[in-house]
Amino acid sequence: MSQESTTPHTDFEIDLTLEETRRRAAVMAALEPGWDPVAAMRAEEEAYDLLYSDLDERQRETYDMLVAAGVLPRRGHGRAAD
Known part of the structure; x- marks a missing residue:
């Protein structure tokens, strides 16, 4: 059983544009x-x-895993920024 609040509520708005x-x-x-x-x-x-250059084999595997998961972007040639 819930009790309704008797405290009046006021809407509060802030314009963060300024x-x-x-x-x-x-x-x-x-x-x-x-x-x-x-x-x-x-x-x-x-x-x-x-x-991300000169990674050893284990670091490269971790990097590739993070790229495949979408956590890191693929570095190197062929990227849109190249």
Whole structure:
């Protein structure tokens, strides 16, 4: 048997549009004037390629298992980013 609450409820809504705009402005203000997003992405891809290079046999098996499970993207030639 449940008791109904006699406490009145009030709907509460927050429009986060202004806060998201402030957050994005803060991010853009924090970036260096010469920041190049394409170069940053390219450097990140190079770092990932280096991370997954020269794996030993056991590491390669684990990597292949994670790729097959969809946890990691396949690295190397033939990717869409190449």
